[in-house]
Amino acid sequence: MRIGVLTGGSDCPGLNAGIRALVRKGVQEHGDSFVGFRDGWLGVLGDNTVPLDIPAVRGTLPRGGTILGSSRTDPVAVPDGPDRIRRTLDAHRLDALVVFGGINTLARAAVLADRYGIPCVGVPKTIDNDIAGTDYTIGFDTAVNVATEAIDRLHTTAESHKRVLVVEVMGRSTGWIAVHAGLAGGANCVLIPERPFDLDEVCAHVTSRFRATYSPIVVVADSAQPRGGGVELEGLSGVGEWLGNAIEHRTGHEARTTVLGHIQRGGTPSPQDRWLATRFGLHAVDAAHDGAWGSMVALRGTDIVRTPLAAAVAAPKCVDAARYAENEIFFG
Incomplete structure (x- = not known):
């Protein structure tokens, strides 16, 4: 042929x-x-x-x-x-x-x-x-490895400075990278587009983590949204930066955002x-x-x-509720 x-x-x-x-x-x-x-x-x-x-x-x-x-x-x-x-x-x-x-x-x-x-x-x-x-x-596996290594590294700097570290990962309209890397990297909260998040709940997880003397890591897929939407991203790098700003404003804990971007693909x-x-x-x-x-x-x-x-290709394969629930055990 x-x-x-x-x-x-x-x-x-x-x-x-x-x-x-x-x-x-x-x-x-x-x-x-x-x-x-x-x-x-x-x-x-x-x-x-x-x-x-x-x-x-x-x-x-x-x-x-x-x-x-x-x-x-x-x-x-x-x-x-x-x-x-x-x-x-x-x-x-x-x-x-x-x-x-x-x-x-x-x-x-x-x-x-x-x-x-x-x-x-x-x-x-x-x-x-x-x-x-x-x-x-x-x-997919390479991207998860890259994201997991980044989360591992961010744990130490978060704890050194008592900061919240928000890690934005790719995923298009799904949260597969976030769910896999978040679980493998020990994230304290994982946010995906299949499950619109409640900002108050996220801030409660962050606050709870600080009470345990640990600095939290929040992993967010780049297309995740809060319930009701309404995220204004003008002038921001993406939802990760928006989330970091919102967490810092609401909790009083310093927050920093890392956007992994194209290094996940390279x-x-x-x-x-x-x-x-x-x-x-x-x-x-x-x-x-x-x-x-x-x-x-x-x-x-x-x-x-x-x-x-x-x-x-009829529809994207999405993260199901049972898979996401495995991550939720470790929130907060």
Whole structure:
């Protein structure tokens, strides 16, 4: 087979490990050849390619980012987009297109496969872990490790100065990073978008922690909101800074905010992400050879399975009440 490969949406650690495995298995076991598209769907629309063979992926296992580049281009919204994609695939005599993407990139792959008959196989990657049908996505574990290490480090400076430390993490519309890193890092309060928070309760947790002679750590997902909304972020870095200011004003305890931002997406992938991305790449080749168009490789327990792309991206996978309750045991 001749297979095209792209990475779309936000970068994350582990993408190169997945590309490497895809190419290695395809070439070595099936005699496949590969064409890489630069900058996601933009590269397919513009026929911007890069050679993708075993020498091209050698040494990429521990590298962060993506050797193919990425973009947030929506190929379905572009005039004549699906037809342009088909013409590009035909020009390179490609039998399949493997798409590494988050919920938006994979949603476009689902539309192209199901509505336009373009032979797409999806691979889920996003630090947000918000894609349904898979237990975990490429990049999530590394982001949790980065956030957990930051929380560990902030505990000591918080205690040295008797301060409240607010840590803002990413997550888009879900709180997976906050819940995992908050529990692993011993946070005293974790706030997520799935559960609008009561500012008075947060301040009560903070005050309770100081009575126990410990300085509290509050982890907040960047899209979390208080009950009733009404957060004014003009002139602020985000909800974390707003929350730190509000806690300091209400409790009288000095507060500082750390926004982890893009460092959660950068750098070397964790061993877990290398393992997961490698297995996804290996199984994506099999899906292509089986003609499983419109499917996505996914992790269920320790098994790699296939699930329909359209179902996987129909709605974000959210943190459920039972999972959040595990964190609540340690609040205050």
